Amino acid sequence: MARLLRAVGPALIIGIGGLVLWEVSFAILQPEGFVLPAPSEIVAAFVENSDEIWAATKNTGYIVITGLIGGVALGVLWALLVSRFRTANETLTPLSIALNAIPIIALAPIFNAWFGLLSPVSNQSIVVILVFFPVFINTTKGLTEVQPDEIELMRSYAASTWDVSRMVRVPNALPYFFTSLKIASSLAVIGAIVAEYFGGRQDALGPLIVQNAGLTRYADAWAAVLAGSMLGIVLYLLSGIFERASMPWEHAAETAGS
Amino acid sequence: MTDKPACAVEVSQVTKVFNVGKPNQVKALDDIDLTVSDGAFVSLIGPSGCGKSTLLRLIAALTHPSEGTVCVNDKSADQARLDRDYGMAFQTSALFKWRTITDNIELPLQLMGWSRSQRKERVAEMLDLVKLSEFGDHYPNELSGGMRQRVAIARALSFRPSLLLMDEPFGALDEMTREHMQTELLEIWNRTGKTVVFVTHSIPEAVFLSQRVIVMSPRPGRIASDISVDIGERVFETRESPEFFAKVTEVREALRFDHGADE
Numbered sequence: 253m254a255r256l257l258r259a260v261g262p263a264l265i266i267g268i269g270g271l272v273l274w275e276v277s278f279a280i281l282q283p284e285g286f287v288l289p290a291p292s293e294i295v296a297a298f299v300e301n302s303d304e305i306w307a308a309t310k311n312t313g314y315i316v317i318t319g320l321i322g323g324v325a326l327g328v329l330w331a332l333l334v335s336r337f338r339t340a341n342e343t344l345t346p347l348s349i350a351l352n353a354i355p356i357i358a359l360a361p362i363f364n365a366w367f368g369l370l371s372p373v374s375n376q377s378i379v380v381i382l383v384f385f386p387v388f389i390n391t392t393k394g395l396t397e398v399q400p401d402e403i404e405l406m407r408s409y410a411a412s413t414w415d416v417s418r419m420v421r422v423p424n425a426l427p428y429f430f431t432s433l434k435i436a437s438s439l440a441v442i443g444a445i446v447a448e449y450f451g452g453r454q455d456a457l458g459p460l461i462v463q464n465a466g467l468t469r470y471a472d473a474w475a476a477v478l479a480g481s482m483l484g485i486v487l488y489l490l491s492g493i494f495e496r497a498s499m500p501w502e503h504a505a506e507t508a509g510s
Numbered sequence: 511m512t513d514k515p516a517c518a519v520e521v522s523q524v525t526k527v528f529n530v531g532k533p534n535q536v537k538a539l540d541d542i543d544l545t546v547s548d549g550a551f552v553s554l555i556g557p558s559g560c561g562k563s564t565l566l567r568l569i570a571a572l573t574h575p576s577e578g579t580v581c582v583n584d585k586s587a588d589q590a591r592l593d594r595d596y597g598m599a600f601q602t603s604a605l606f607k608w609r610t611i612t613d614n615i616e617l618p619l620q621l622m623g624w625s626r627s628q629r630k631e632r633v634a635e636m637l638d639l640v641k642l643s644e645f646g647d648h649y650p651n652e653l654s655g656g657m658r659q660r661v662a663i664a665r666a667l668s669f670r671p672s673l674l675l676m677d678e679p680f681g682a683l684d685e686m687t688r689e690h691m692q693t694e695l696l697e698i699w700n701r702t703g704k705t706v707v708f709v710t711h712s713i714p715e716a717v718f719l720s721q722r723v724i725v726m727s728p729r730p731g732r733i734a735s736d737i738s739v740d741i742g743e744r745v746f747e748t749r750e751s752p753e754f755f756a757k758v759t760e761v762r763e764a765l766r767f768d769h770g771a772d773e
Contacts, residue, residue: 401604404572408598409618410591419617423608501608501649 289471297471298478304460309479311456312444315372316483319379320440324433326380327387334388335395335421336413345392352385357446364451375447382443383436390432394425427502430495437487445480457483517584518673518705519546519569524578526564526731538564540730542578546722548672551699551706553716553723555761561731562709563677569707570598570675583672594622596673597666601681603658605650605665611637612646615665622669636664639698656687663695667702674706680715689749692718696744713765717757718744725764735764 271291278290289297298305330348333340356378363374398420406416448458457480464473496503526539538561546552554562567573568580571587582590590596597618605614612633619629637643640660650658659679666674680688692715699706710716716723720739727734737760741753748754 399602399604401600401602402606404567404570405598405600405604407572408570408591408596409621410594411621415621420606423606426608499608501651 289474293471294474294478297469298475301472301475305475305479308455308457308460308476309483311453312441312448312458312480313483315375315379315444315448315452315456316440316487319376319444320383320436320487322376323380323383323440324387324436327384327432328391328429330384330388331391331395331425334392336417348385348388351381356381357443360447360450369451370453372452375444375452378447379440379443382439386432386435386439387429390428391425394428395421398424426499430491430498433491433494434488437491438484441480441484441487517545518548518550518582519544519707520581521545521565521569522579524568524575524580526561526568526573527576530576537730539568539575540732542731542733544724544733546705546707549703549705550722551708551720553708553710553720554726555710555713555716555723556726556731556734556765557711557728557767559731560726560728562726564731565726566675566677566707566709570596590673594618594669595671596675597669597671599659599662599666599674599676599679601678603650603655603662603679605658605661607650610647610649611642611653611661614650614661615668618665618669632668636668639667639701640664640694654687655683656691659683659691660694663698667698667704672705674704676706676708678709678711681710688715693744693746695719713758713761714749717741717754717761718749723761725761727767734767737761737764
């Protein structure tokens, strides 16, 4: 408990301190509402509209999570192919880089035309493509950047390519993969909300932000933004928990040391 | 081990050229002849670029000669690798950080299809041999450099190969740990009767450990001299004896090439 407090304490102090400063300075300066509402107003709006926000968060969350799973699966599969087969590397890597060079969010209106304005598929596709790239690049790096001695050792045991992949390359790629998962989980939330500005279900966070901002209900718009960032934080923390559970050796040294 | 081979390692007229036909073509080894008899402890010593590691990797069949042949236990080096006739230890220890010490030692046994109970029994024996019995459940990053090297040696010996190939295994250790590890390695060698080919660039280490020190010269790598070290049983005082100093001097003199400043 003391250790937990020591770990999160400084961040907590800065966070709470910032909020207090924000609230107090707004009470004194009283700026116009469109600049930025005070934290208390945002929280009040959040509580007041909690049913609507919760429903919208669930809808956006569905797009985020399905898109994230799709993009991660695609990225990992692509990385496995590229690291295993030379020809796959020569053809798929430039293709992925070209794909990433497209401003992906700009595709949203086009995807809406393809899949239908209200279909979730177009928004899911945006998230999938957005998530794919960091996962692919990082996982490939982890699968290929193995210590030469470790590969030679496996060769000295006359191990098969499959054994080398399974016992060396995949575990070696885990830290790289989890780093990319953390990046991807934030990207997925951004991608989903921005894609929702252009189409998809109307009872989701993106439209909620657009509508409230349009009606000058800025506190309500910010409450929806707050819900979006909470979604991102939850996904980030979940990635961290998966990471810790999959790589016990990363934390073995610190527990041994204390 | 069934019947003993006539010689554990036989390298004949081996030349190794890297980057053939390219501007950076380099002759790493030139006309190497080396025979290591079964059960011997032989060190390869020389400055960087003399090809000692390349020679070791040729014996391990991790690379192949440009000319000449390499035999291990009376068969081709490739066949010996496929038969898992040798165990290898590296300077980096090359332990997998995601495996516990037990799982690291078990790795070759797993690849070779040993049953769970056989593996468990053998790992316990090996941990005992390298005096790390209490550390089986730890991860490599919880161990000191010397302990990690002991695990690497245990792993190399776990599947009972007749030959142990070591590439500067103690190169990254401090002097005290290093001397301690040398004594332990000799103890293991005495108990197991393995053939050892040991690459090092430390003269006292080569003299202390080996029955034979092969001195190599650089660019291209050649065998400059083959010095037999008969200074009796190695004990703590050995390193302080005049015989030891005489041999160290002999090896040092043999390492005096007229290349001057590139080391």
